[in-house]
Amino acid sequence: MHCSLPYALRITLLLLAAVLALTTPALFAQTTTDYLTSIGEPATTDNTPSSIPLEIISASTASHTAYLPLVVKPAVTDGSGTSVLSPLAQQVVDLTNAYRAAAGCASLVVSLQLTAAAAAHSQDMAQNNFFGHIGSDGSTPWDRIRRTGYSYQSAAENIAAGYRTAKDVVQGWYSSPGHRQNMLNCHLREIGVAYADGGSYGRYWTQVFATPR
Numbered sequence: 722m723h724c725s726l727p728y729a730l731r732i733t734l735l736l737l738a739a740v741l742a743l744t745t746p747a748l749f750a751q752t753t754t755d756y757l758t759s760i761g762e763p764a765t766t767d768n769t770p771s772s773i774p775l776e777i778i779s780a781s782t783a784s785h786t787a788y789l790p791l792v793v794k795p796a797v798t799d800g801s802g803t804s805v806l807s808p809l810a811q812q813v814v815d816l817t818n819a820y821r822a823a824a825g826c827a828s829l830v831v832s833l834q835l836t837a838a839a840a841a842h843s844q845d846m847a848q849n850n851f852f853g854h855i856g857s858d859g860s861t862p863w864d865r866i867r868r869t870g871y872s873y874q875s876a877a878e879n880i881a882a883g884y885r886t887a888k889d890v891v892q893g894w895y896s897s898p899g900h901r902q903n904m905l906n907c908h909l910r911e912i913g914v915a916y917a918d919g920g921s922y923g924r925y926w927t928q929v930f931a932t933p934r
Contacts, residue, residue, distance in 0.1 A: 821904065826905055826907035827907065835871060842915075843917040845857050852922065913928075
């Protein structure tokens with residue numbers, strides 16, 4: 722009887738260790754969240770929007786039939802006409818301008834019209850659950866810019882999906898040569914940024930650049 726107690730104790734401890742070994746990884750796994758992310762391909766044009774070979778990913782206009790009004794006013798003004806973006810969108814602008822300053826480019830100025838074009842596309846992607854430069858109504862980035870009444874010499878668009886923070890989405894774009902080229906194009910002067918929540922990715926970002934005529 723005296724030797725059975727240590728043996729039973731050892732068995733109990735072994736079983737407890739086995740249970741902890743199986744459950745501990747699961748507990749750690751529950752504390753992290755991995756979001757599916759994508760930045761797609763950049764879209765850019767110089768002076769000739771009708772002849773641009775637009776780079777598109779996973780956008781099927783046939784499967785997305787809902788039409789959204791693409792002229793919206795997601796930003797407000799401070800009374801002097803200066804755009805006031807959401808904190809996250811403003812962070813994207815600030816981080817983008819920091820990279821431009823390091824590259825010797827002038828800071829981009831926020832445009833209400835470009836912000837409207839960006840917001841319309843982010844809302845479209847989130848509500849209709851797709852990711853690409855072509856809108857659910859078949860619109861290109863250049864169509865969406867012109868619909869706001871903005872007349873441009875050159876323009877570009879970056880999109881991204883799944884990123885939760887401004888820092889992460891800007892870093893995602895900057896790490897891609899094509900998107901970085903749009904961000905650091907010194908000939909582009911103005912910017913619009915917006916995001917919308919929804920769809921499979923959870924969050925959709927649009928960054929629109931242009932130089933006014």
